[in-house]
Structures are given as C-alpha cells and as structure tokens.
Amino acid sequence: MSTHSTSTGRPGTGHGSVGLAGLVVGAIGVVFGDIGTSPLYTLKEAFSSHYDLVANHDTVLGILSLVFWALMLVVTLKYVTIIMRADNEGEGGIMALMALAQRTLPKGSRSAYGVGILGVFGAALFFGDGVITPAISVLSALEGLEVVAPELDRWVVPMTVLVLLALFATQRFGTEKVGKVFGPITGLWFVVLAVLGVANILHEPEVLYAINPWWAVNFFATHSWHGVFILGAVVLAVTGGEAIYTDMGHFGARPIRYAWYWFVLPALMLNYLGQGALVLEDPTAIRNPFYIGVPEWARMPMVVLATAATVIASQAVITGAFSVTRQAMQLGYIPRMSIKHTSRDTIGQIYIPGVNWAMAVVVILLVVSFGSSSNLATAYGISVSGTMLIDTLLLALVARALWPNWRWWVLPLCLVFLVGDIAFVIANGAKILQGGWFPLAVGIVLFTLLRTWRRGRELLREEMQKGGIQLDSFLPGLMLAPPVRVPGTAVFLASDPNLVPHALMHNLKHNKVLHERNVFLTVETLAVPYAPKEKRLQIAGIGDDFYRVLVRFGFMETPDVPLALMRSCDAGGIHFDPMDTTYFASRETVVAIARRGMPVWRDRLFALMHRNAAPATGFFRIPGNRLVELGAQVEI
Template identity: 50%
Template structure:
C-alpha cells in the first residue's frame, strides 16, 4: 500500500488531511492576542514578543514534541491516545502505572471530542467573517452562511471522503503557498520582524510584562491546535510523509504567514481587525475568502473523520458500546462513517455557532481542551521515553522537562478562560470519561457474572450423546473463551436438538491496529462435533465473522454459508445493589446496553441466518 506510492504523493495527501486544523489557525491565532479578552498594545515589543512565542511554539511543541518524538511511539504504524495506550499495555502489561496511563489516555480521547465540536465552528466562522471586509452590511449574513456550510459539511459525511480526498491535497497545497506568499510580501516590506526568530524576544516579553505574557500564552496555543492530528492520523500515511509535508511546506508557510501579519500591524496598526485578510491586495479578497472557506471546510472534515476513527477504536477496545459504523471506501479501511457521532457533532456545532456567535468568543473555549490533551500526551510519552525506549537521562530528562513546562504553561494560561467558554470542552470530556469508564466496568461485571453461571464444557459433553443432531453448522457467539454460552443451553433446553457441527466463537480485539491473516482464526477441537474458535481483529479493523470463518475452509472445514446458523445471546441488564459499581452507574450501563448496536451489524452477520436468544443478567 504505502510502498506502492511515491513518498511525496503521500506527503501531498497528508497535507490535505492532517494539516487542515493547524493550517487554518492563522485566520485567528495572531489576531486574538491583540483583540481578545486580554488585549496587548500594538508596539514593537509586544508584537515581536507574540511572534517569537508563536514561532517557538511551532518549533518546540509541533516539530520537536510531535514530529520528532511522539510520532516515533506508534503502535504498529497507528497513532493517537488509544494507540499509545495499546502500545504500553502490549509492552508493559504489568506496569503499576498502567491504570493512571489508561485514565490519562481516556481523558485525552474525551477532550478530543470537545476539540471536534469546536474546530468546525471556529474555523468556518473565522473564514466567513471576512465578508464584513467586502461590505459591513454583510456581517448579518455571517451566521446564516456559516450554518449553511456546516449543514452541507455534515450532510456529505455519509458519502465518505473518497471522492473529495483527491482534491484535499492540491487545495491545501494551494492554501499554504498562498499564505506563504502573502506573508513573504509583508515581511519584505518590513523585514525587522525576522528578528523574532530569536527566543530572546519571547523571553523578554515574559520577563518584562509577565502578567500579560502569561495571558497571551492562552491565545498562542491557538497556533498549535491540530498538532494532535499529526499523531492521530499517522496510521493513514506513515510518519515520514507527514514529517516531510510539515518540514518542507506547512511549517515554513505558517512562519511566513505569522511574520507577515506582524509586519503588517507594525506598519498599519488598524489592520489588527483582520490582519490575515488585509495582508492581501484588495483585488484578491474574494478569491481569498473562497479559498479560506474551502480550507476551513477541509480542516473541519479532517477532525470529523478523526472523531469517527477514535469512536471505532473506543468500541473495539471495549470503552464504548457497539454502534453503527459504515465503511465508505473499498480501498481504505480508515474511511469510515459513524451516523450517531455525525448527528451529535452536527447538533453541537450548530449550538456553538448560535451560542457564541463569533470566532473570538469561541477562541476562549478552544484552548483549554487542546492544552489539556497536550499535557496528557506529554506525560504518557514520558513513560515511553524513560521506561520503554530508556533514553539517557542526562539529555532526555531536561528535554522532557522543557516540553512539559511549556505544555503546563499553555494549559495554565488557557485555564484562566474557563468561565469564558473553557468549561464547555471540559464538561463534555468529563461526561464522556464517565461513559467510557462505566461501559468498561459494566462489561467486566457482566463477563464475571456470565462466567460464574456458565456450564463447564465437560458436563455438557457428557449429555451431548443423548441429543438429536441436525445437519449444518451452528456458530454460538460468546464473550468467554471457557464454558458453554447461555444461548446454546437455551437452544438445547427448548428445542432438544444440536447441530452436527458447533463452533463456540469468541471475537478478540488485539492491542495492535491490524492482525495478520495467518493469526486471524484459531480452532481447537473440544469433542463430539464441538470446537472452540477464536477470531482476532485489530482495533482499527471492521470485524467480519463470515469472511474470517471462510479461512477455515482452507483447513478442511466444511463451511456452507447457506447451512450456517448464528446464535446470539442478548443480555438484559438488571441493576442491583451489589458492590462493584454504584447503583446509578449500573442504571446508566443498562441504558447504554439497551441502545447498543446488535452484534449482527457489528460482526457483519447475514440477517436471515441469525437467531437471538435473551437472558437476564444481574450486576
């Protein structure tokens, strides 16, 4: 797959998918330091200080932390918080720090959804707000037009990104070239801004005006939003293409664009009202508006697709109930669509646009989720650096300390905007954390209850000789690799018959993104026509039981799809006052279980070959 494509073609594709969020940050990131809640004077000290902060945030946070360090911590090619957790669980399964790492990974993932809600709203709003530069009377059209674009964006999700994907790369390439040229033109008119590459300007700002500099960190972080996408989307393109695109195109373009805005406002302070658009000549404002709107739609599309992928990982790893997930491409497993997630995100984005009304108001809500995720990622990657990679402490410790200090500073500054909107992603994250933890714990309790009441296989086999056998294959799905599933006992009790061939099938989700075909299926004979089958799928794969079972035909098993029946056990959860989980969380788990998608859809079972048998389980 990747080896069949030229590296730079993959880099171009990555440009269109990975860098949309961080690439559209120049629309609002620089401006917010001077027009936001904590406004700075438009003098050389503060403008160069802010520019130096932006430059070194891009260097240290994005380039060093993510591109050079974090992206090396891949789980068989996949990235993201869940992949990082799976990597640590696989290599250090008995580490005492594992519960804390799991909690941090879950919280980082939950915060990602807050980011996925805010990004489309703030990105599209910031682009459409440029209409007021054409005519102030067009300001009233900003909200309706934004909502129209948002509705169209979420409507096309069901079609998948396959058809649009080929356009994303060239469009974003054009975007980065254009903002680089605009910035270079302004820098040529006022080259003194190039001095901001010296970190002394950032340090001088921090020392000379510490309170304002601290608050400014909360807006500087807007320039690195989307950095997590470099890591999360690594499985689609690989580390090297993403690194090439960042170092050769995106990073230089962003530096020039921020430098250009700084140069412009130093010459024309009133341009701070919209420094991005005012960098361009007036004759190209309309084409720039169209290009910016397109780029923000792509940025939003990227993070929405990321939300679908993260949801799939959560389901596969047992942190979320089964839900309908559709594959929208025959060529790429990464192109998926989750209708429920799409609907919830759409309603959330509409609510944010109507509730906040402007990109400046939304900027306050944006930074806290991003910086909290960055701190959590740094802490987890610290475990990888010191316990798995075992880098030399003499240089690894100072580097890790510097990166953590920067992240904590950005987080602390963003936390000051908690009451101005930062509470929103935190609240969303806490709710999702509760749901993740409740589902995981509830599944554990149900599995323990089923295992306790399961009939040992030996006792079942002793009575199998006296039962009439029907032709064909019966596949009984069970979550436990031991004992006899309840569905088999119920079927025998009511129908007094067994199939001539029976599979007790357990589906396992691996801690790796994919599983090799030779390890996909494992069959162990029990006796008297019974066999235990284990199917293994990676946490990024879509399980397909019939297709996986066809691999057994190559080993001599007789599998006729028209004579194969699938028996499912549906557990009805009965909350009790037993210890293990509080009663209200048991009720929450029961509600989640009732609304979970059926195994028939999750495992691609043929509708006309499925028999479902129910039972009650007390937890």
C-alpha cells in the same frame, strides 16, 4: 464478546496503489487543515481585550517569537518528529498511544489501569475541542465579509451554518475523495499564505528578528508572571498538532512529515511574520491583521478561499474523530456503531455516520450560541492543552520501555514538553469562566460515558459468568444421554471459552436438539491495529464434533466472523459451509439495581447505552438469516 487485550501485532496494511506524491497531496488536504487556518485568528486573539496588550514593537515581536517556538517545539519536534515514531503498527492518536503504553506494563496492574484512564480522558478531551474547530474556523473565514462589506455582517452566522451542513453531508463520500478535492485547494491556500507573508515582511523586514527566542523571554520578563496567560492565545497556533498524529493512519508518517517540513511550516511562519510586520507598520490593523494584510481587490476572493480552507480544517478533526472512535470501539470503551469503509486502497479511511451527525449538531449549536470567532476563542484551547499533556506522559512511558537507543535524548525532551504543556493548561484554565467550560464539560461527559461503558461491560461479563458451568465437565455428562443430533453446524458465540454459552443452554432447554457439529466461538480484540495472519484463527477439537474456535482482530479492523471461519480450512481447520451454518447468540437485557459495583445512575446509563448499541452479531457481520438470538435478563 470478549475484548481481552493481547500484545501481538503486525505492520499495517499500507496504502495500496496510492503513490507517495498522492498521499502528500491528500495529507495537505486533510491533515493540516486545522493548523493551517490558525493564522485567521491567532494574532488577532492575542491582542484582544481579553489579554489587554498594546501592539507595540516589543510585544508584537514577543508574541511572534512565542508562536514560532511553539510551532517548532510542540508541533515540529514533539508531534511530527518524535511522537509519530510511536506508531502502533502504523496507527496514531491518543488511543493507539495508550494501547502501546499499556503493552509496556504488567497486564491488569494499577499502572496499566492508570494509563487507561489517562488515555480515555485524553480522547474525551480531544472530542471536546474537536467540536469547536469547525465552528471557529469557518466563522473566522466568513468574518472577512465584515472587512470587505460591513453590511454583510448579519449573514455571517447563517452562511457558516450552511457551509458546515454541506461539509458534514460530504463525509459519506470518504476521506480519499474529499482529500483529492481539498488537497489542491489547501495547497493553493498555503501558497497564498506564504506570498502574503513575504509581501508584508518586505515592508518591515525587522519582524524577522522574532525568530530569536530572546524576544519570547523578553515578553515574559516585561509582563511578569501574568504574561504566561498569553499562552491561551498562542495555543491557537498549535491546535491541530494532535490531529496530525491522529490522522497518521490515513496517510502514513512519511507523507505527513514531507508536507510539514517543506511546505506547511514555512508557509505558516511566513504569514504570521507578515501579519506582525503589518501591525508594526500600522498598529490599528490588529483588529483583523489577516484580512487587512490582503490587497483590497483580492479580499473577496480571499474570503472564498479562506472559507474553503476552513472547511478543510474541519475535515482534519472529523477524520481524526472517526479514527479515535473506531479505536475506542474496538478497545471496548464505547458501544458498537456502524462503520463504513470509503477506500479500497487505504484501510484506515472510514466513515461513522453516528459520530458525523452528532458532531454536526453540536458544532452548529456552537456557531449559533457563540456567534463570533472571538467568543469561541475564549472556549478554545483548554481541552487540547490537556490532551497534549497526556500525550507527553504516555510518550515518556513508551520511550522509556520501547526505545532503548533513543530514550537518552527523548526523555529529557519530555521534561521540556511537560513544562510547556503545564504552562498551556494553566493559561487556558484562566478562560474556563469565559467559555472554556464548554469543551471541558463535553470532555467530562464523554469520559463518564466511556468509563461507564467499559466498567459496565466488565460487570455484565462477571454476572454472566456467575453460576456458569465449566464446558469440560458439562459435555461428558451431556453425551451420556445425548439429545437428538440434527444436520448442520451450530456456532455459539461465547465471551468465555471455558464456560457453557447461555445460548447453548437455552437451545437445549427449548429445542432439545444438538447440531451435528458444534462450535464455541470467542472473538478477541488485540491491542495492536491488525491481527497477525498466523494468530488470526485458533481451532481446537474437544471431542464428539465439538470445537473451540478463537478469532482475533486488531483494534483498527472491522470484524468479519463468517469470512474468518470460511478461511479456516485454508489453515487445515474444519470447513464451514455458509448455507449449513447457524449462529446462536445470547442478547442480554440489562436491569439496573442498587448494589455494589457502579452507582445506580451509572448502571442505568449503561443499561441505556447497552439497549441502543448495535448488536454484536451485526458488528461481526453475521448474516441475519443464519442467526438465532436467545434473550437473557441480567441484573448489575
């Protein structure tokens, strides 16, 4: 079906009966899990052998200062304060931002094409680092057993695998139900983080000086040019910033902002400062400052709470992956998949089984292969840094074109963000050989799949249109000697409303009949999340009981064609009786041949993807007992 973009939209549907307080609690439980568990491993990784740093007074304050200002600039200012203003009718994430940026450029221009490439590559990178988050988070939590009881070390990996399997198995119950359970647990987690932080800060209150940016500057001055590589560890403190923006459609911007400003950010910084105070007091504590900072009697309960919190951290990435997948699907970048809605109140809450279990397999393989959070930390960061860099570039485009009252201060800040993002990319690039190659490889593979599907769909559409017959000239000729008309309504799915659908040609050739009424139906996906009611349906009569019908859906909607047609009479259109309507569709078999277009290996890859994609009829919720599919072989 057609996936031409349009720039018309309406505000999102809101959150029904769910109150603000409930959304704040749900956001705490789902959105902030990733960034909220970073204290488990960030400071420990900064002083690992990879960076060869000594835990002395100035270095500890320098690292803490870098963490503080990274949280303030990257997460608080860039994502929570600014980028969340760039919502595409209530939806966030890099695909929504890409669609918003493309609306500012001429359709079909090279600039729009370049923005599309950036957005797709950023989405692919998001998945690349996304599969690492559950593995490193849960592993780092259960590694607390090594502090509590070293003899349990060999059980860390098996227990991590079991926990992750349970997490992915619960996704079918939905974000809302999971959030209600996880919200209070995560709330307790952040309270405990803050309490532990304050308790340790009281031993070394001098650590509070780390808030002064002079200590970050001093760190770079002391360690010369290679000091920038420490940002490969500092980035661990801000991973999850992109997930905050991606999950905006699940809970809304206001609940997320409230939770971050007044609850999550203070708790995180208190804990980081508390860990720093502990290391200032006892430099040997750097081997695991999080757990060593916990009183001995509370360490085992803390392992349990940390495990629950890291499960929630994984939830933030999983829900973000569902959102990005649906956006990419509706925008025509990936094959159609089964989508299940899990909430009656919030339309943004969905479950995609294929994505869920694919992530589960990759995450568990990562846990088994790398075996520890320290090993995984070397693979973490490169993809999320690339995604943050792309977000900054897209934000600048949106601010310049759509925010005339704000761009005078947003664009200069984009330059600041750009410098920081490039520094993070360089720092994490140094870890490619140590494990950073994995998320980068995943991102490149996914980018290839996304672009192959998009380009393959374009080539398939071109081939289907070659030699096509213009509908306006075909129908008058057909009606000069009309075939037998049979009762009922025939709906022919057409990717191009101006050409005779292949299904109609096959029906005339084999069945030699026409229905009493014939409808040529085209479905369009808009570049906004939800189609406006007044532009949802367009009906035009073309004589002799033939009609052109255009149905539009937003990229965050699940298309339901029969429902849209049933409602057509409400707007003065023709009446569709579900029991008297038959749908005709052409199902193409793609054959790859060596020719211009894509290389033959990509043609074959597209053919494989096309063969395994969910059929358009199922995606559009067309009932199987009212459907006639006619095959066609297409060479690309």
